[in-house]
Amino acid sequence: MKLIGYFRSSAAFRVRIALNLKGIAVEHASRHLRRGEQSSADYAAINPQKLVPALVLDDGQVLTQSLAILEYLEETHPEPAILPKDPVARARVRALSLIVSADIHPIQNLRVMAYLRQKFGQTEESAFTWSRHWIETGFDAYEATLKQGGAGTYSHGDRPTMADLCLVPQVFNAARFKVDMQRYPLIGRIHEACMKLPAFDAAQPSKQPDAEP
Structure with missing residues (x-):
């Protein structure tokens, strides 16, 4: 493949x-x-x-x-497995995944940022403010969902799931957009746990063959 x-x-x-x-x-x-x-x-x-x-x-x-x-x-x-076997747990993991992949990422990705600048005259600073707002809105929901229960070492229980696969890249993006991660202690703890795993570490942007500064 x-x-x-x-x-x-x-x-x-x-x-x-x-x-x-x-x-x-x-x-x-x-x-x-x-x-x-x-x-x-x-x-x-x-x-x-x-x-x-x-x-x-x-x-x-x-x-x-x-x-x-x-x-x-x-x-x-x-x-x-990256999805639990229990149907309710699977739905929870998918819901957490969609907070990131459907509600945060699509409205702050590269093509949206470019459209804001090119078609609406937004400056780099205002476009960054837009992105930061939507990351924070999504992270507020993700953090609150974690507090409701189900989280362990990772977003759901004590083995990484699809939710963590979606969360970790968004935390990397949050750093680029200067999101105050002190607001999200559970997300921060889970991100740290994930990045201790070789599978996550090897996948990070800086370790890819096409990586740039």
Whole structure:
């Protein structure tokens, strides 16, 4: 299989963690998002959304959307599991994952930031303020959900789940946008626990072949 991503992409980061956790070896390829390489005709033929990641399977079929890819990896490589077996627990993990992947990430990613600047004349500072607001709004909800119960060493119990795969890349983004993480002690503790695991550490942006300062 081949994973097409970008070192700083949160969505690609999620998939890299899952691949590492499950011990799945893939070829890595990169599309430089800031240079617009994802908009080229050859990549649009692979992923019409012109986003990363895309997972190219051995038979040439292409999977897109990081959560769909995570679900595929879980179904085809069930151990170690990133979703609990209990239906209520699975729903909780998916809900935490969606706080990040559906409610935070899409409205503060690179193309949204670029649109704010290009079409609405926002400055770099005001665009950063926009992003920081939506990260904080989502983290407020995530932290409150953790306080309601279910969290252990990780977001759900004492083994990493899909929720942690979504949370950790967003914490990396939060640092870029200068979010005050002191507001989120549970998120901070879980992030620290995750980054002690080799699968998470090896997936971080700075350790990717296409990493830049």
